[in-house]
Amino acid sequence: MNSLFREEKDSLGIIKVPSKAMWGAQTQRALKNFDIGQESMPIKIIYALAKIKKAAALTNNRLGVLSDTKKELIVNASNEIIEGHHDDQFPLKIWQSGSGTQTNMNVNEVISNLVSKAVGQPLGRYVPIHPNDDVNRSQSTNDVFPAAIKIATATEILENLLPELDLLIEAFAQKSLEWIDIIKIGRTHLQEAVPLTLGQEVSAWRDQIATAKERIKVSLEELLLLPLGGTAVGTGLNTPNNFDKEITSEISLLTKIDFKSAPNKFAIMASHDDLVNTMTAIKLLSVCLFKVVNDIRILSCGPRSGFAELRLPANEPGSSIMPGKINPTQCEVMSMVCTQVIALESAVTMAGSNGQLQMNAYKPLIGFNLLKSIELIKNACKCCRTKMVNGIEANTSKIQNDLNQSLMLVTALTPTIGYDKACEIAQYAYNKNISLKEAALALKYIEEEDFNKIINPIKMANIKNES
8 A cells, every 4th residue: 555545434335545544434535526626625624523523512411322432532622723723624615415424524533533633543444532422423514514614604793893893983973973073965866965064974884883893793693503412414313311401501611601592493404594683694794894885985085186075095006007196995805705695695694595495505505605604704904993983084275165065065055045045045156157046136035144144064964972
């Protein structure tokens, strides 16, 4: 036998496995049978699976179906995976069985071989720990893999995404306070509208993001229900009594997240509406962020021939041919990320709707798209905050100039002189290229003193209602 390989045997026969690989026959077959794409199984799902294996060993031991010795060996090997010491031993792509069976077995085999190595036994013999009989005891891929997606997703949301959203919300909150007294012209249909403050405008962005964040938090209520203990179809076949609740308690201790055992495991194993719901909440965050950065891009367009109300930080040259050009690159990258996440959500929605009978066979795709979306959005929010939002400046002279020239200030006159006369003033001012005051006085619809009292942008912006 070539020293570069060892022979392993499974139910389908003998297969060669790289001699130093910690994975085994089933993983090796998957490498041959699913040589598709570059999208590796997210390492966060691997870590979540290792946590489940650790929790299962502790639970099986406590319930009397796994010896103390085997428990310790599985726990120690699982800890090594969780700590990131063996990331290179999980080579499979997401394009595999729709249940995730190959990745579940990849983890089972690696844990078994890590134990073999630790006790001086040859790799691939699975002595003293068997990947199915011991590591996978009281489990099925069908309950373990969706649970791993839920654990990984909830962990990433709580530990990474929500804290970054809090920082971005606070950054906009600071800008809103800083700019609360800057009166500017509003715009609807991209045309001039009545005044508001720049702070009020930014407060909309702040609260839109905050609301999107709350939607994600609400989605966690469903996400924290685990199907562990359901095994193959939800009945709990081959599990000791109370295994489902005991292993869920162990997972909660390991993750410091309050997971619950799902009361109806048939429902969340046969379909993954909870995962689709969380992905939809993340999509809605993308919709929100897309709108916010496009507002910023519009308000910063210029620097001399556009709105130019905002000055963005100059992070890098914007053109290979036009000297001195600076582009709104953080807006653009966020827009691309949001577009990607919206597309990934569409795939998750389709995948979630296509489960059949007792199992949805799109689990790896759902897990990958969820975790990839969280990673992209979190990183994009950090860049947006640190490279753009914190450094945005208001171009007060341009803002004041546009405010003074706006025809829509005439709106404040309508309660006094009526809509028709106010409209005539605006049209006359526009056609003659004169100010509203000049038009109003020329048409003799209002006295100058009254005009000055009524056309007051500060009162029109209603600053006192800003919170």
